[in-house]
Amino acid sequence: MRYTILLHYPEMMAQGELDQAAIEQGQAAFTRYATDLDSAGVLISAEVLAPTSATTTLVSVGEELRIQDGPFADTKEKLGGIFVIDVGDLDAALGWAKQAPSVQWGPIEVRPTGTYYENGAWTS
Amino acid sequence: MDELIPEGTEGAGETAAPSSLEVRAAAERAARTSYGRLVALLAAQSRDILLAEDALADAFEQALRTWAVAGVPANPEAWLLTVARHRQLDVLRSAPVRTSAPLEEGKTMAFDLGAIDADAIPDKRLELLFACAHPAIAADVRIPLMLHTVFGIEAASIADAFGIPASTMAQRLVRAKRRVRATGISFAVPTRADMPQRLGFVLEAIYGVYTIDWESLPGIDGLAAESLYLAVTVAALLETEPEAWGLAALLALSSARAPARFVDGAFVPFDQQDPRRWDATLIREGEAYLRRAHGMGQPLGRFQLEAAIQSVHCDRRRTGSTDREALLRLYRALVSVAPTEGARRALEAVEATPSDLLQE
Numbered sequence: 462m463r464y465t466i467l468l469h470y471p472e473m474m475a476q477g478e479l480d481q482a483a484i485e486q487g488q489a490a491f492t493r494y495a496t497d498l499d500s501a502g503v504l505i506s507a508e509v510l511a512p513t514s515a516t517t518t519l520v521s522v523g524e525e526l527r528i529q530d531g532p533f534a535d536t537k538e539k540l541g542g543i544f545v546i547d548v549g550d551l552d553a554a555l556g557w558a559k560q561a562p563s564v565q566w567g568p569i570e571v572r573p574t575g576t577y578y579e580n581g582a583w584t585s
Numbered sequence: 586m587d588e589l590i591p592e593g594t595e596g597a598g599e600t601a602a603p604s605s606l607e608v609r610a611a612a613e614r615a616a617r618t619s620y621g622r623l624v625a626l627l628a629a630q631s632r633d634i635l636l637a638e639d640a641l642a643d644a645f646e647q648a649l650r651t652w653a654v655a656g657v658p659a660n661p662e663a664w665l666l667t668v669a670r671h672r673q674l675d676v677l678r679s680a681p682v683r684t685s686a687p688l689e690e691g692k693t694m695a696f697d698l699g700a701i702d703a704d705a706i707p708d709k710r711l712e713l714l715f716a717c718a719h720p721a722i723a724a725d726v727r728i729p730l731m732l733h734t735v736f737g738i739e740a741a742s743i744a745d746a747f748g749i750p751a752s753t754m755a756q757r758l759v760r761a762k763r764r765v766r767a768t769g770i771s772f773a774v775p776t777r778a779d780m781p782q783r784l785g786f787v788l789e790a791i792y793g794v795y796t797i798d799w800e801s802l803p804g805i806d807g808l809a810a811e812s813l814y815l816a817v818t819v820a821a822l823l824e825t826e827p828e829a830w831g832l833a834a835l836l837a838l839s840s841a842r843a844p845a846r847f848v849d850g851a852f853v854p855f856d857q858q859d860p861r862r863w864d865a866t867l868i869r870e871g872e873a874y875l876r877r878a879h880g881m882g883q884p885l886g887r888f889q890l891e892a893a894i895q896s897v898h899c900d901r902r903r904t905g906s907t908d909r910e911a912l913l914r915l916y917r918a919l920v921s922v923a924p925t926e927g928a929r930r931a932l933e934a935v936e937a938t939p940s941d942l943l944q945e
Contacts, residue, residue, distance in 0.1 A: 462769045550771035551721060552779065573769050 463505065463547050463574035464554040469538040470567030472512050490562035498546060498557060505545040513539050538567045545574070608652045612645055615661040617807055620737035623666055625709035627673055629772045632716075634734055634762040636673055644669035710735050710815065711822060712772040717761075718786035719770045726761045731790035733758055735815075736808060738794075746797045774822065784823070788832050788888065791816050795836050813840055820874065830878035831889030837871030838895035840864070860902035868899045887923040890915055909935065 473479050479487075491509065498504035513532040520527045532539065541563065548554050551571070558564070558571045576585045603611075620641070627637035644665045658664040717730040729747060732738045744754035764770075775783055794812040813836040820829035845862035846853060875896055878889050885893075894915045901907050916932040 464769070550773075551719070551769040552771055552773070552775070554769070555721075573767065 462550065462554075463545060463577060464551075465572050465574060466544040466546065466554070466558045466561060467540060467570040467572065468542040468544075468561055468563045468567070469570065470541050470563045471537055472539050472541070487562060494560060494562055495544075497560070498544065503546045503548050503553075503557065505547055507542070507544045509542040510540065541567070603653065603656055605649075605653055608649060608657060611652065611657040611661055612648050615648075615665060616645060616737065619662045619665065621710050621713070621735040621811075622708055623662070623669065624734050624737075625713035625772070626666065626707065627669055628734075629709045629712060631673070631677065632766045632770065632772065634765055635759070636676060637669075638734075640669040640673040640676065641665065643672045708818075709772060711774060711818060714787045714790065714815075714819075715774055715783055716765060716770050716772045718783040718790075719765075720782055721768050721770060722761050722764060723757070724786075726757045727786045728790045728793060729754060730758060730761045731787070732793060734762075735790075736794050736811065738808075746793075780823070780826070784826060784829065787819060788816075788828060791819070792832060792835075792888070795839070809836075809840060809843070812836055817874070825881060827878040827881040827883050828886040828888050830874045830881070831886055831892050834871045834874035834878060834892035835888050835895055837867050837874060838892060838899050841867035841871060841899060855898060856907070860899075863899065863902055865902075868902065871899070872896060885918060885922065887919065890919040890922060894919070909938065 495504065495507050498507070516532050518529050518531065518533045520529060520533075544557075544561070546554065546557055548557065551573075554571050554573075558569050561569055563569070576583045578584070623641055624634065624637050627640055628634045631637070647668055648661070648665060652658070652661075713735055714731055717734065718727050722730065729740075729743045732743050733740060740755040740758055741751040743758075744751040747754065791812050794808050794815075813833070816829070816833040816836050820826065820833045823829050841864040842855060842858060844864060845858035845860070846855075848859075871892065875889070875892050878892070879885075894912060897908050897911045897915065912935050913932075916928065916935055919928045920932050
């Protein structure tokens with residue numbers, strides 16, 4: 462089964478809120494995590510998202526399609542990254558999700574894929 | 586009609602067809618003893634409990650029709666499993682369309698029922714119990730889900746026992762079954778690390794099967810024996826969980842007194858029961874489980890304490906009296922570990938009983 466591991470965490474916005482060493486430590490932890498998923502043969506894709514200050518949202522208001530700056534929902538924790546994996550069952554997916562470095566900073570959601578598009582067709 | 590009679594079916598050929606009452610009784614017996622076993626097996630692969638239940642319901646329906654003509658098969662459980670499996674495959678093949686059209690009888694009878702070995706039917710009920718106890722399922726529906734899918738207790742009866750409207754319970758059960766499939770919960774006994782989170786719910790459900798007065802409900806019996814069997818199976822499988830052995834001991838010791846509970850149809854409270862009517866084999870069995878639990882050297886849990894209380898009562902068979910001091914100690918410990926209303930009342934009752942009344 463395919464699962465998407467959704468990482469939510471508060472963004473560190475202000476410059477200098479985290480020192481360089483801490484940032485590098487976090488990056489190294491994510492690299493290890495991605496490598497582990499990859500060498501276990503379960504990783505489909507990994508995306509770490511840029512801060513929401515860089516996001517642009519499309520909203521349909523009546524007939525009009527509006528383009529606006531900033532995220533769609535203003536929450537303390539933002540969606541910060543996704544890992545798509547292919548494993549046997551929920552426990553295996555939860556096992557991988559538990560190892561995501563951001564688990565210490567924010568909630569992680571584990572959701573099965575309903576269907577995915579591959580080779581020109583939806584597949585489940 | 587001969588071509589409809591599967592191989593391995595008893596009562597085929599010259600024998601007179603059984604009466605519809607006999608057929609119904611056989612189907613009901615199979616439903617009682619095998620329901621959870623069959624649902625667990627059917628749902629293990631697909632994780633689709635709803636589909637497994639539908640397929641099994643179809644199989645029972647077909648059994649009533651077919652057995653009336655061909656006779657009750659030598660192994661009704663295997664017959665039902667095979668018919669339900671084919672039904673399930675038909676539905677899965679034609680997915681996503683779910684049809685309620687009856688099966689074509691000729692088609693389903695094409696497989697060889699004689700080839701099924703009854704003893705080889707595996708028991709996947711533990712796996713189903715642990716799937717129902719998964720933390721991804723809402724906590725308040727885990728035990729009802731186990732009672733319903735593993736023990737075949739009707740949603741309405743569970744709703745009664747839990748004091749909520751039947752429609753609410755039915756909705757919760759359907760939602761939980763859908764969630765088992767949608768989230769990809771595996772039918773497996775959890776790893777040691779995940780065990781503590783789930784074991785308590787499984788033990789509670791097995792205990793609930795034993796204690797809730799299901800016997801007063803129509804069409805239900807044999808649940809006490811099933812719960813004892815599953816308690817022992819869980820304990821043996823996990824080997825070193827003292828509370829699992831505690832529950833096995835509790836159910837064995839409590840079951841041991843069942844033969845004395847009713848005399849000439851009238852209920853006899855346990856302090857007035859004739860200990861000679863108690864089942865000595867079950868008492869020995871329960872005592873052995875309890876020793877095993879205590880030998881594991883962990884703090885006493887609720888089931889071990891309740892089992893120890895039962896053990897004190899059962900000792901009356903040997904000594905002719907009840908050790909009030911031991912009861913007081915155990916009930917006080919129970920109230921501090923699991924301060925339920927029942928435990929508090931039981932403690933008050935023992936405290937209020939003068940010690941000479943417990944002597945005989």
